[in-house]
Structures are given as C-alpha cells and as structure tokens.
Amino acid sequence: MATIGNTYDPATTAAGLATNYTSARQSILTAQTKQAGAAAAALSSLRSAISGYQSSLLSLTSGKTMLTQAATFSNPAIGSASAGVNATAGSYSFFVERLATANQVSYNGLADSAADGGNLGITIGGAPGFSINLASANSDGNATLTPREIAAAINAEPTNNGRVSASIVTVNGVTQLMLTSKTTGAAGNIALDSAAVNNAGLKAALSAPPTQVVSGQDAIVWLGAEGSGTRIEQASNVFTNVDGVTMTFTKAQAPGDTPVTLTVASDNAGTVAKVQKFVDDYNKLKAVIDAMVAPGDPAKGAAPGVFANDGGVRVLQGRMVSMLRGANGADSLAAYGIVAARDGSLTLNATRLTSQLAVSPKGLDTLIGSSVNGASSGIAGNLDSYLKEWSSSTDGQLKQRLEENTKLQTSLVKRQDQLDKQYDSAYKRYLMQFTQLQTLQSRMASNTSMFDALFGDKSN
Structure with a gap:
C-alpha cells in the first residue's frame, strides 16, 4: 500500500500563506510609510x-x-583699528603719550599666623570694594591661617566678582601676596584695609605700604600733536572717539615722535567677501531645494528627489530664481558681477563688482536692500518676505505640511497595526488548519502501516 508522508512544516506554511494574504497591502503601506518618513526628514x-x-x-x-570700511594705522606697532559700516572716510592724527595699565601690588614678608579671625577689606580706586572673613578663610579649620588661604579667600569671595585676583609668589624664601586689578586705569588701583584684622602680626604685615609692581594709570592720547592737540584721557586703551571706528592702542610713543595716522577708507576686499557670502548662502539654499525636486536619472542610477512631483516646492524653486533675475539695467545684479547661470545658481565676478562700485557705490545697497523687519527692501526684502510664507511658525507652508505629514504618519502606524493583526489572525488560522491536517496525515500514515502489517504479503 502507498505510504502517506508528512512533507511540510505547519508553521512555515502558515507564515508563507499569511504573508501572501497581506503582501499586496503591506507593499503599498511600506512604500507610503517610507515616503512619509522621507518627506518628514526633507521638510x-x-x-x-x-x-x-x-x-x-x-x-x-x-x-x-553691504559696503565695508577699513581703518588702518600708518604704524601698526602703535595699535590696531576697525571700522563699522557707518564710519566716514577720512584721516586722523593721534599721539599716544602713555597706555592704560592695570594696577598690580605685592605685600611682602607674609608668614603663617594664628587664626584669630577678623575681616580684611580690599579697596578699589580709593573706595571700599569688598571684604573677606578671615575665620572663613581658614579653610582647613586648624589653628593656622596661611597666605595661600588668604589669597584663595579673596579669589572665591562672591562680592569680588573677579575684580581683583590674588596669588602667592615666593622669592628667595620670602612669601608675597600679589594682587592684580582686572581693569586698567587709576580707578582700578588696589589697597588693603587691615583695621579689622585681629592677629597683630598679620595686621602689621598687611598694613605696610605695598610694592607697586605695576602702577595703575589712565591712557593719555592726543588727537593731533602732543601738547598742541586735544588731550584724551581714559581708563581703557580702547578708544571710540571717531564715529564708527574702534581703536586699540598697544604701544606708547616717545616724546617728539611723529603722530600716527589713522586712515578710514572703503574696503573693497571686505565688500567682495560680503557679496560672496550673499552668493554662497543663496546657492546653498538653492542646492537643498534642487536636490529635493530633482527628477532623477534611471540611466545613471540617480533616484528622484523626495519632492520630485511636488508642485509647491517647485514653485519655491522657481520664485527664488525669478527674484534674483528680476532687476535689469545699470544697477542690476549682473552689473555688479553677480551672474545667474541657466540653472539659477549664482557666481560672482569680483573684478566687475569692484569696477561698478567705483561708478555707483550706493547702487549695490539699493539693489540688495534689507530684510530687517519694518525696513525691508530690495532683493533681500523680497526674498525674506516670500520665504516667510514657508517658514512662518503660525501659518507657514512648512508648518502646515509638517502637521499634515505627521497626521499621515500616525494614520499609517494605525494601518500597519491593523494589518499586523490581520496577518496574525491569518497565521493562526492557517497554523491551526495545517497542524490539524498534519495530525490527520500522521494518523492515516499510522493506520496504513497497521494495515500493511495485517494484510500485507506474507509469502516472503
């Protein structure tokens, strides 16, 4: 008699049939989920x-x-200068009589003393600055207060706010407490008030006149020649007396030296750099959009962009290009060397830019304009206004698209959950059916073997 064989696994067969049952819908759902995820990332x-x-x-x-100004000294060793956009071209003479310095003093001969407490005051510019509690300064709590503990307490005092830094210097075995003012000028001069110090020896050491390591003094600069020009005295070496210009003096001149000349003039290199940034930043954004709407090239294995079929993003791409190509004539972007290629990307001809600036320096600002709220104008204003239709956090297209895509992703998750349940249901149904069939086949095979044993040919 024929033998009934068991040639399949119920679990594998059930999984295959359940997969076939849901595969068409799963393929569609997987593609939609992938597209929604790519859209979210792209947005x-x-x-x-x-x-x-x-x-x-x-x-x-x-x-x-967009125009840049430069400020330079005839002798760079005397100092450096920078000019803001509102600086007026011109030349100015300065004589640097002396530089501002930060006061630094040292109190010599300090030694460890008994921790008797009290308060040590620090005056700045002749006025009370802050004080430290010497009992608290004794950080290890033993019977001795060291100079290092005093220095540490000065640095850690919250009301100091970094105005005075303290350190310990040892020279030939002699300990010195070094105090340095944070600020330059006479108003930063430091002194100690030891009247409330309890330990007599420490009080005497801190009451002695300090060594003036560096005298704190104001800077003195003359607008014009020394002695006959206008005298300017201030605590800092940074001067802003010329509108739009910041000057930092680093070296004093000797009596009789020729004043240094400050020249403020147009900085073509700086202007070119700003216009190049305008070009580069535009191209960077355009490249992002171009990649998203790219049609792809199957022959080269290039996949289409995530928004290849999105008309809205294509409109964004086209509007940006048209805004840059809108102006013509003597003060067009092309006249200033900013040229749009066929794909809308920009390039800059620095030579043409410099030449046109010599002819019409104000035309560039009028053309590019400003994106400042309340004063928007020109190309920058138009670009920013249009881009706000996309970027607005209240009703911008990006916000709306992201919200819609989030809803779609939520819906896809629910559909995937439903499909998973349908798969599980089909799998369980098929598993039960084929397990039952396998059991039936096993019984039939067993019966067949029994019949073969009872009625089979016994002549051999």
Whole structure:
C-alpha cells in the first residue's frame, strides 16, 4: 500500500500563506510609510535651510549697507583699528603719550599666623570694594591661617566678582601676596584695609605700604600733536572717539615722535567677501531645494528627489530664481558681477563688482536692500518676505505640511497595526488548519502501516 508522508512544516506554511494574504497591502503601506518618513526628514531639512538663509540675509543687511570700511594705522606697532559700516572716510592724527595699565601690588614678608579671625577689606580706586572673613578663610579649620588661604579667600569671595585676583609668589624664601586689578586705569588701583584684622602680626604685615609692581594709570592720547592737540584721557586703551571706528592702542610713543595716522577708507576686499557670502548662502539654499525636486536619472542610477512631483516646492524653486533675475539695467545684479547661470545658481565676478562700485557705490545697497523687519527692501526684502510664507511658525507652508505629514504618519502606524493583526489572525488560522491536517496525515500514515502489517504479503 502507498505510504502517506508528512512533507511540510505547519508553521512555515502558515507564515508563507499569511504573508501572501497581506503582501499586496503591506507593499503599498511600506512604500507610503517610507515616503512619509522621507518627506518628514526633507521638510525639517528645508525648514532648517530656509531659516539659516534668512538669518544670513539679516546678518548681511542689518548694517544698512553691504559696503565695508577699513581703518588702518600708518604704524601698526602703535595699535590696531576697525571700522563699522557707518564710519566716514577720512584721516586722523593721534599721539599716544602713555597706555592704560592695570594696577598690580605685592605685600611682602607674609608668614603663617594664628587664626584669630577678623575681616580684611580690599579697596578699589580709593573706595571700599569688598571684604573677606578671615575665620572663613581658614579653610582647613586648624589653628593656622596661611597666605595661600588668604589669597584663595579673596579669589572665591562672591562680592569680588573677579575684580581683583590674588596669588602667592615666593622669592628667595620670602612669601608675597600679589594682587592684580582686572581693569586698567587709576580707578582700578588696589589697597588693603587691615583695621579689622585681629592677629597683630598679620595686621602689621598687611598694613605696610605695598610694592607697586605695576602702577595703575589712565591712557593719555592726543588727537593731533602732543601738547598742541586735544588731550584724551581714559581708563581703557580702547578708544571710540571717531564715529564708527574702534581703536586699540598697544604701544606708547616717545616724546617728539611723529603722530600716527589713522586712515578710514572703503574696503573693497571686505565688500567682495560680503557679496560672496550673499552668493554662497543663496546657492546653498538653492542646492537643498534642487536636490529635493530633482527628477532623477534611471540611466545613471540617480533616484528622484523626495519632492520630485511636488508642485509647491517647485514653485519655491522657481520664485527664488525669478527674484534674483528680476532687476535689469545699470544697477542690476549682473552689473555688479553677480551672474545667474541657466540653472539659477549664482557666481560672482569680483573684478566687475569692484569696477561698478567705483561708478555707483550706493547702487549695490539699493539693489540688495534689507530684510530687517519694518525696513525691508530690495532683493533681500523680497526674498525674506516670500520665504516667510514657508517658514512662518503660525501659518507657514512648512508648518502646515509638517502637521499634515505627521497626521499621515500616525494614520499609517494605525494601518500597519491593523494589518499586523490581520496577518496574525491569518497565521493562526492557517497554523491551526495545517497542524490539524498534519495530525490527520500522521494518523492515516499510522493506520496504513497497521494495515500493511495485517494484510500485507506474507509469502516472503
């Protein structure tokens, strides 16, 4: 008699049939989930790129001009200078009589003393600054107060606020308490008030006149020649007397030296750098958008962008290009060397930019304009206004798209959960059926073997 064989595994067979039962819907759901995830990532990336570009536009145009000014000294050893966008071109003479210095004093001959407590005051510029509690300064709590504990207490005192730094210097076995003012000028001169110090020996050492390691003094600079110009005295070596210009003097001149000349003039290299940044930042945002709407090239294995079929993002791409190509004539972007290629990306011809600035220096600012709220104008203002339609946190397209995509992703998760339940149900049904069938086959096989044993050919 024929033998009934068991040639399959119920679990494997049930899994295969359950997969076939849900595979078509699973393929569609997987593709939709992948697309929704890619869209979420792309929208976040686009939001970041647009926000970054808007910040760059604001930074470039908030100074009211793209033109850059430079300030230089005829003798760089005397100091350095920088000019803001509002600085007026011109030349100025300065004589540096002396530099401002920060006071540094040392109290010599300090030794360990009995921890008798009291308070040590520190005066700054002749006025009470702050004080330290000597009992608290004895940080290890033993019977001895050391100079290092005093220095540490001065540095740690909250009301000091870093105005005075204290350190210990040992020279030939002699301990010195070194105090340094944070600020330059006579108003930062330091002195100690030991009237409330309890230990007599420590009080005497701190009451002695200190060594003036560096005298705190104000800077003296003359606008014009020394003695005949205008005398300027201040605590800092940084001067802002010329509108829009910051000067930092680093070296005093000798009596009779020729005054140093400060020259404020247009900085073409700086202007070129700002315009190049305008070009580069625009191209960076455009590259992000171009990649998202790219049609792809199957022949080269290039996949289409995530928004290849999205008309809205394509409109964004086209509007940005049209805004850059809108102006024509003598003060067009092309006239200033900013040229748009066929794909809308920009390049800068620095030579043409410099030449046009010599002819029409104000035209560049009028053309590019500003993205500052309440004063937006020109290309920057138009770009920023349009991009706000996308980036607005209240009703921008990116916000709406992200919310819609989040809803879609939530719906897809629910559909996946339902499909998983359908798979599990089908799997259990098929597993039960094929397990029962396997049991039946096993019984039939057993009966067949029994019949073969009872009625089989016994002649052999």
